[in-house]
Amino acid sequence: MAKRPTALKYTTFFRQLPEMLQDYFNQCHYPQKKESLNILCRMVEAANLETATSAFEKTLAQGVSDPDSIWLTFYRMNNPTIEPVELTLKESAPQLPAFATDTALYDLLLKKGAVSCKR
Numbered sequence: 001m002a003k004r005p006t007a008l009k010y011t012t013f014f015r016q017l018p019e020m021l022q023d024y025f026n027q028c029h030y031p032q033k034k035e036s037l038n039i040l041c042r043m044v045e046a047a048n049l050e051t052a053t054s055a056f057e058k059t060l061a062q063g064v065s066d067p068d069s070i071w072l073t074f075y076r077m078n079n080p081t082i083e084p085v086e087l088t089l090k091e092s093a094p095q096l097p098a099f100a101t102d103t104a105l106y107d108l109l110l111k112k113g114a115v116s117c118k119r
Contacts, residue, residue, distance in 0.1 A: 002037040005030060018053050024060065035067040043074050051077065 001008050008014050008025060017025075021040075025033055043052035055074035059065070 002034050002041065005033040005037055008033065008037070018049075020057060020060075021053060024056060024065070028065075032065075032067060036070065039067050039071050039074075042071075047074075047078060 001011065001013065005028075014022060014025070025036065028036060040052055040056075043055060052074065055077055056070055058077075059070045059073040064070075
């Protein structure tokens, strides 16, 4: 279907899709429809149509409809996040003094640059 996305609405597959997906594909322009069909195929292969539909619903509910965002939602749903392990340093590790950035020097450089640009 991704090779000929304009023919999608005439297929039995399209009529079997949930209404939400039908509405989504009806409002897509050609390149978006093509990419979204490829993504839907990948989602169904990796999980199932219900999970893919859920990813579409969650993404569209946030007001976003681009295929990359839909895929990211699907990916997050199916791949748990890995919590970083807290690092504990040995007592022998050197302690570094706190460092505070002084942006006044950068402001001075920017002011001098602005003066030289006006010349």
